[in-house]
Amino acid sequence: MAASPPSPSFDNQTNQSSSSDDEEANARLESDIRERNEFTKRLRKRDDEQTKKKFKSEPVSRDPHRSKLSVEELRKKSRRVYLAARKDKKIHELEEELIDEEYLFKDVKLTKREEENIKFKRYALDLAHEHEKAQQMENIDRYHMPDGKSDETSKNDRYREDNRYSDAKANGQAGQNFEQRKWEDEVIHTALPHFGSLDKEAKSNQPKYDYILDEEIQFVQQLTIPGVNELLQYKEKSKINEHEDENKRKHRSLQESRKTLPIYRFREDLMNAIRDHQVLIIEGETGSGKTTQLTQYLYEEGYCEPDTENVEEEEEEEEEDYDDDDNIKLPNGKKKKEKKMMMIGCTQPRRVAAMSVAARVAEEMNVKLGREVGYAIRFEDCSSERTIIKYMTDGMLLREFLSEPDLASYSVLIVDEAHERTLHTDILFGLVKDIARFRPKLKLLISSATLDAEKFSQFFDDAPIFRIPGRRFPVDIYYTKAPEADYIDAAVVTVLQIHVTQPLGDVLVFLTGQEEIETANEMLLERTRKLGTKIKELIILPIYSTLPSDMQIRIFEPAPPGARKVILATNIAETSLTIDGIHYVIDPGFCKQKTYNARNGMEALTITPISKASANQRAGRAGRVAPGKCFRLYTSWAYQHELDDNSIPEIQRTNLGNVVLLLKSLGINDLVNFDYMDPPPMETLRLAFEQLYALGALNHKVELTKLGRRMAEFPLDPMLSKTILASETYKCSAEILTIVSMLSVNNSIFFRPKDKTLLADTARQGFFTPGGDHLTLLNVYNQWKDTNYSTQWCYENFIQFRSMNRARQVRDQLEALMERVEIEIQSNPADTIGIRKAICSGFFYHTAKFSKNGMYKTVRHQQSVLIHPNSCLFDQIPRYVIYFELVLTTKEYMRQVIEIENEWLRETAPHFYKTKKLDDDNKVKKMPKVLGKIKAELERNYS
DNA sequence: GAGCACTGC
Numbered sequence: 001m002a003a004s005p006p007s008p009s010f011d012n013q014t015n016q017s018s019s020s021d022d023e024e025a026n027a028r029l030e031s032d033i034r035e036r037n038e039f040t041k042r043l044r045k046r047d048d049e050q051t052k053k054k055f056k057s058e059p060v061s062r063d064p065h066r067s068k069l070s071v072e073e074l075r076k077k078s079r080r081v082y083l084a085a086r087k088d089k090k091i092h093e094l095e096e097e098l099i100d101e102e103y104l105f106k107d108v109k110l111t112k113r114e115e116e117n118i119k120f121k122r123y124a125l126d127l128a129h130e131h132e133k134a135q136q137m138e139n140i141d142r143y144h145m146p147d148g149k150s151d152e153t154s155k156n157d158r159y160r161e162d163n164r165y166s167d168a169k170a171n172g173q174a175g176q177n178f179e180q181r182k183w184e185d186e187v188i189h190t191a192l193p194h195f196g197s198l199d200k201e202a203k204s205n206q207p208k209y210d211y212i213l214d215e216e217i218q219f220v221q222q223l224t225i226p227g228v229n230e231l232l233q234y235k236e237k238s239k240i241n242e243h244e245d246e247n248k249r250k251h252r253s254l255q256e257s258r259k260t261l262p263i264y265r266f267r268e269d270l271m272n273a274i275r276d277h278q279v280l281i282i283e284g285e286t287g288s289g290k291t292t293q294l295t296q297y298l299y300e301e302g303y304c305e306p307d308t309e310n311v312e313e314e315e316e317e318e319e320e321d322y323d324d325d326d327n328i329k330l331p332n333g334k335k336k337k338e339k340k341m342m343m344i345g346c347t348q349p350r351r352v353a354a355m356s357v358a359a360r361v362a363e364e365m366n367v368k369l370g371r372e373v374g375y376a377i378r379f380e381d382c383s384s385e386r387t388i389i390k391y392m393t394d395g396m397l398l399r400e401f402l403s404e405p406d407l408a409s410y411s412v413l414i415v416d417e418a419h420e421r422t423l424h425t426d427i428l429f430g431l432v433k434d435i436a437r438f439r440p441k442l443k444l445l446i447s448s449a450t451l452d453a454e455k456f457s458q459f460f461d462d463a464p465i466f467r468i469p470g471r472r473f474p475v476d477i478y479y480t481k482a483p484e485a486d487y488i489d490a491a492v493v494t495v496l497q498i499h500v501t502q503p504l505g506d507v508l509v510f511l512t513g514q515e516e517i518e519t520a521n522e523m524l525l526e527r528t529r530k531l532g533t534k535i536k537e538l539i540i541l542p543i544y545s546t547l548p549s550d551m552q553i554r555i556f557e558p559a560p561p562g563a564r565k566v567i568l569a570t571n572i573a574e575t576s577l578t579i580d581g582i583h584y585v586i587d588p589g590f591c592k593q594k595t596y597n598a599r600n601g602m603e604a605l606t607i608t609p610i611s612k613a614s615a616n617q618r619a620g621r622a623g624r625v626a627p628g629k630c631f632r633l634y635t636s637w638a639y640q641h642e643l644d645d646n647s648i649p650e651i652q653r654t655n656l657g658n659v660v661l662l663l664k665s666l667g668i669n670d671l672v673n674f675d676y677m678d679p680p681p682m683e684t685l686r687l688a689f690e691q692l693y694a695l696g697a698l699n700h701k702v703e704l705t706k707l708g709r710r711m712a713e714f715p716l717d718p719m720l721s722k723t724i725l726a727s728e729t730y731k732c733s734a735e736i737l738t739i740v741s742m743l744s745v746n747n748s749i750f751f752r753p754k755d756k757t758l759l760a761d762t763a764r765q766g767f768f769t770p771g772g773d774h775l776t777l778l779n780v781y782n783q784w785k786d787t788n789y790s791t792q793w794c795y796e797n798f799i800q801f802r803s804m805n806r807a808r809q810v811r812d813q814l815e816a817l818m819e820r821v822e823i824e825i826q827s828n829p830a831d832t833i834g835i836r837k838a839i840c841s842g843f844f845y846h847t848a849k850f851s852k853n854g855m856y857k858t859v860r861h862q863q864s865v866l867i868h869p870n871s872c873l874f875d876q877i878p879r880y881v882i883y884f885e886l887v888l889t890t891k892e893y894m895r896q897v898i899e900i901e902n903e904w905l906r907e908t909a910p911h912f913y914k915t916k917k918l919d920d921d922n923k924v925k926k927m928p929k930v931l932g933k934i935k936a937e938l939e940r941n942y943s
Numbered sequence: 944g945a946g947c948a949c950t951g952c
Contacts (some may be wrong), residue, residue: 391952544949592948593949
């Protein structure tokens with residue numbers, strides 16, 4: 001996908017130079033692609049020449065920036081040339097792809113989704129061609145000059161978004177914003193216009209090709225996301241009673257602040273609704289208090305009391321000895337005793353959320369965290385026998401199904417942040433809906449922030465929706481007038497525009513990755529340096545997940561007086577962390593997304609346009625502490641027509657091996673007809689079944705085998721679990737545990753700072769171990785272990801301490817699980833063949849053979865692939881290799897590779913590889929009929 | 944000779 005979405009064509013009426021008439025006619029008539037590309041090139045060349053002339057004849061300016069103009073312009077131009085070339089390349093790729101797909105799948109029945117995908121590609125290509133034509137006919141001004149009164153410029157504007165604006169105005173939406181806009185105008189006109197003057201007259205006197213003006217971007221204000229300000233914002237200070245001790249006072253003020261939350265006013269209605277309905281969809285903005293208050297209200301209403309119907313059947317438990325310091329009294333005065341209380345469970349998609357919310361609730365209820373209020377996340381269970389309110393990650397609840405399939409100890413389940421649609425949440429939906437059918441007393445609350453609660457309601461048999469207005473300040477949304485070709489550049493320009501025209505308040509810029517953040521950082525530094533003391537101080541702070549912790553913390557430090565913070569962030573700032581003090585958000589409209597191609601098992605990270613839901617989430621980040629503004633670097637038309645409503649749920653773009661195994665071990669046999677809110681792609685399910693069968697986790701009747709049951713104990717991909725189980729045979733479980741743990745921390749072991757690439761590479765190569773990358777990882781871990789897990793050692797060897805620590809945690813967990821599957825921990829470090837054979841037992845499916853064309857071919861899909869340049873086998877050519885994963889980056893690469901012998905395949909996976917004479921090539925056995933049946937069933941269901 | 948968004952068990 002191209003970095004810039006295909007833009008709509010415009011009706012254009014701008015000047016065409018007469019010399020291009022013939023060419024233009026040709027272009028219209030000639031539909032041949034090659035011709036058109038040639039034509040574009042010629043036009044571009046001519047345009048470039050004109051630009052050059054313009055700059056040659058440009059009068060010398062008194063502006064001090066002007067002296068550096070040519071360098072700047074050259075840089076800009078090269079960027080433009082690069083982008084143009086990239087666009088051509090991308091269009092060409094798209095065309096090829098379409099031709100390929102039409103050829104490849106002409107006789108194949110495609111699923112609806114696949115058909116839509118092709119349709120979309122064709123549509124995108126058409127748009128791109130149209131756009132190209134429009135560009136050829138127009139000497140485009142890249143940016144339009146702002147005049148600060150966006151609502152008046154629409155009169156003779158040729159862009160569609162203005163029509164939309166008028167529509168909005170006709171609908172009265174613009175009227176709602178009147179006050180806001182007045183304030184806005186005042187602010188703009190009182191701001192110091194050093195740079196990017198808003199004075200119309202001054203502007204018209206300047207030459208059109210003026211550098212500074214060329215850099216400005218015009219925004220159109222569209223809508224304001226309303227806030228619920230009212231009195232809710234106002235927190236009444238508790239009257240200080242001198243006789244109250246510190247603790248009580250704190251508790252009292254906490255109780256008072258609970259009452260200021262928006263949800264408080266709806267408590268009674270909400271409780272009535274929950275009493276009357278088994279399933280309720282709760283829609284509320286973040287900050288409405290639902291996550292912290294809902295559980296407490298439910299507790300106060302008595303939802304934790306033991307299930308009286310079952311009391312008689314159970315034996316009386318011994319009285320426990322905690323009554324003395326028990327602070328919790330049920331509303332009717334009974335103390336928690338005798339019978340096990342029922343639990344209120346609340347799931348969160350993230351670990352930190354589960355922890356921090358639990359801590360907050362414990363504080364509000366004045367109990368110790370981990371007792372009545374607790375949380376459970378991977379590696380850490382902070383709950384006890386007496387826990388009645390339990391926060392946990394969604395994956396944790398999913399695992400609880402394994403030990404308690406009906407979740408009998410819960411009286412209420414709250415699935416919070418359901419709109420995020422994580423893989424685990426999606427699976428939970430189906431399971432929880434099912435148990436609600438045979439447990440009529442169980443209450444189910446699905447809590448979501450977006451406006452698509454309807455979908456949840458439909459899924460849960462038309463469950464009622466309860467809406468809680470949020471506590472949020474209004475956010476004004478601005479769109480660009482024209483599409484931006486280079487969104488990093490546009491983002492940088494917008495930051496500077498905000499900095500010189502808007503009142504103080506921090507800026508948050510959403511970019512797609514580390515590289516973009518670094519680029520933007522450099523650009524901003526350079527431009528602010530040039531502006532010198534003309535502008536106030538601008539503090540630029542990057543944030544992304546792999547940034548070292550000490551750097552991450554810096555974003556939370558407040559800006560010094562008179563200065564402004566600019567935070568350049570990845571998607572991490574969209575949901576995972578919240579930064580106070582943000583008044584302005586800049587949203588280029590893209591993010592990186594992992595895609596999974598089940599046809600060849602290849603993963604890729606691609607830059608894709610975000611969804612409307614995501615865009616709104618980003619905008620909301622500007623209105624947490626005060627009214628804010630969000631600048632979207634795309635047109636309102638693009639928002640309306642090119643962005644999907646919601647992001648594709650994770651279940652549709654990820655490998656499902658582990659989930660299928662988990663569901664199988666829960667006794668859910670029919671995964672094809674499982675109650676999915678959105679079903680996963682057929683290919684993904686099929687591949688999961690096929691792999692589980694090949695691994696021996698499923699038998700010919702597609703039933704879970706004993707091996708499969710043991711594999712399901714591990715929170716890992718089935719191939720990794722199988723590797724662990726196979727390590728028993730080769731007596732090297734200790735080594736395999738380490739390797740598996742290292743593999744599961746996501747390629748972030750080696751640290752490679754930009755200014756020390758050579759040193760870092762040398763350090764990495766120092767760890768290389770004969771046999772392959774898995775053994776290299778083992779080597780790294782063991783050396784680290786020998787230093788007693790030293791931080792300093794990591795630093796010296798360009799190893800990421802955080803990743804190593806995580807690997808260690810994973811390893812500890814896996815080691816504990818080994819006991820459950822009754823495998824002894826045995827170490828055999830010298831037997832690298834045994835270690836590799838164990839890996840082979842789990843990953844025989846991921847074999848590639850060197851082929852005549854100088855590339856490797858995967859045995860299963862005959863996909864041409866290469867060894868990743870970071871691999872220690874990169875400059876060797878083993879005949880057979882096993883890879884951990886396939887990734888598509890600039891090329892198709894195998895990442896984490898080991899060398900194996902041909903015979904090992906037949907030894908470790910005789911059921912998968914045909915046994916023939918030695919030296920013969922291994923041929924993959926045909927899959928048994930039963931898998932064909934699954935495929936047929938899948939096809940029936942998906943057609 | 945590459946290039947890694949973010950979660951989670």
